[in-house]
Amino acid sequence: MLKCADLLESHVELTARLNQHLQAVVVGDLEQARTLFHSFAALLEAHSLAEDRILLPVFKKLKLESNGCSLDILDKEHRKLRRLLADAEQRIFQKTVDLTPAVRLAWIEDTRMLKEVLEHHDVRERAAFNPAFDQALDQAEAAALAGETLALQEQLEAECFAKYQARC
Ligand SMILES: [Fe+2]
Ligand SMILES: [Fe+2]
Numbered sequence: 001m002l003k004c005a006d007l008l009e010s011h012v013e014l015t016a017r018l019n020q021h022l023q024a025v026v027v028g029d030l031e032q033a034r035t036l037f038h039s040f041a042a043l044l045e046a047h048s049l050a051e052d053r054i055l056l057p058v059f060k061k062l063k064l065e066s067n068g069c070s071l072d073i074l075d076k077e078h079r080k081l082r083r084l085l086a087d088a089e090q091r092i093f094q095k096t097v098d099l100t101p102a103v104r105l106a107w108i109e110d111t112r113m114l115k116e117v118l119e120h121h122d123v124r125e126r127a128a129f130n131p132a133f134d135q136a137l138d139q140a141e142a143a144a145l146a147g148e149t150l151a152l153q154e155q156l157e158a159e160c161f162a163k164y165q166a167r168c
Pocket of ligand 2: 047
């Protein structure tokens with residue numbers, strides 16, 4: 001049966017997609033780097049929005065907040081991630097790009113902050129967010145909540161990816 005902790009698999013997938021994007025940057029494949037960035041961005045946007053819309057209100061209602069994992073902290077980190085994502089998108093999709101070694105290095109450096117915030121956010125949610133639902137709810141309730149969140153995430157991911165592709 002699905003658990004809310006299973007939703008953390010998206011974090012692993014996000015890291016993998018970001019690394020694939022960076023590998024394409026390293027070899028100077030601009031088209032591939034852009035597509036892989038959009039695939040990463042769509043999942044990050046969809047994952048954080050699905051959490052905002054479904055999980056955060058339940059987290060509050062069940063009084064699961066703690067000092068290190070409050071609604072305010074989670075909301076701020078989600079906003080920061082989306083802001084960093086928008087900055088990176090602007091940089092990667094500027095009209096004239098020549099992926100010289102210097103530009104490749106600059107892009108990799110610019111992604112560092114995004115990676116760091118992602119890592120901190122993963123540690124926080126892994127410790128005190130996702131497992132808290134599974135502890136507070138019975139198995140069927142946790143499975144239903146996780147299923148609903150995953151379904152919305154998948155729908156939003158497809159929408160975000162299409163929106164990004166349309167802008168290219
Ligand atoms: Fe998450
Ligand atoms: Fe999150």
